[in-house]
Amino acid sequence: MASNLKNLSEHSGKNMKGLQDKKFAIVVSEWNEEVTESLYNGAYETLLDNGISKENIEKHYVPGSFELSLAAQWMAERKEIDAVICLGCVIQGETKHFDFICDAVAHGITNVSLKYNKPIIFGVLTPNTQQQALDRAGGKHGNKGDEAAFTALKMLGLAKGL
Ligand SMILES: Nc1c(NC[C@H](O)[C@H](O)[C@H](O)CO)[nH]c(=O)[nH]c1=O
Numbered sequence: 001m002a003s004n005l006k007n008l009s010e011h012s013g014k015n016m017k018g019l020q021d022k023k024f025a026i027v028v029s030e031w032n033e034e035v036t037e038s039l040y041n042g043a044y045e046t047l048l049d050n051g052i053s054k055e056n057i058e059k060h061y062v063p064g065s066f067e068l069s070l071a072a073q074w075m076a077e078r079k080e081i082d083a084v085i086c087l088g089c090v091i092q093g094e095t096k097h098f099d100f101i102c103d104a105v106a107h108g109i110t111n112v113s114l115k116y117n118k119p120i121i122f123g124v125l126t127p128n129t130q131q132q133a134l135d136r137a138g139g140k141h142g143n144k145g146d147e148a149a150f151t152a153l154k155m156l157g158l159a160k161g162l
Pocket residue numbers: 029031032063064065066067088089090091092101
């Protein structure tokens with residue numbers, strides 16, 4: 001469903017109880033920092049709003065979205081980290097560089113998640129324009145950072161219930 005049909009900040013709060021002791025690492029790309037900082041703020045506040053303490057939320061920066069996969073692996077290797085939220089914004093330029101980055105980071109994050117059996121959340125915007133990015137980073141379509149945090153919480157809740 002396209003973002004213009006479902007607000008990114010709305011969620012059905014299933015499986016999100018008893019997670020107060022879980023520890024999160026949020027990795028943020030420095031590219032398009034106006035957007036990614038807004039994504040981070042959304043994710044951070046969503047975790048706090050759902051009972052996660054500030055002490056259990058780490059923030060780390062990478063140069064660009066392409067580096068999110070390796071940073072996610074460094075976080076996932078740490079036993080004390082229960083979930084990793086990867087936040088980035090890759091905006092289409094004139095060349096195919098966009099395609100290579102998006103493909104690499106989507107596959108990279110998936111591979112880390114399966115390798116370490118932990119939620120590694122793909123909170124990466126891949127818009128055609130800056131405005132589309134802003135609309136999804138606290139604008140008219142909500143905040144992808146909220147969605148990423150909700151997703152991490154729900155996956156940990158699912159794992160807890162298994
Ligand atoms: N153009 C964007 C980039 N490019 C940088 C890459 O992510 C990477 O850091 C570089 O290729 C060196 O490995 N990154 C974004 O996150 N967003 C962009 O729009």
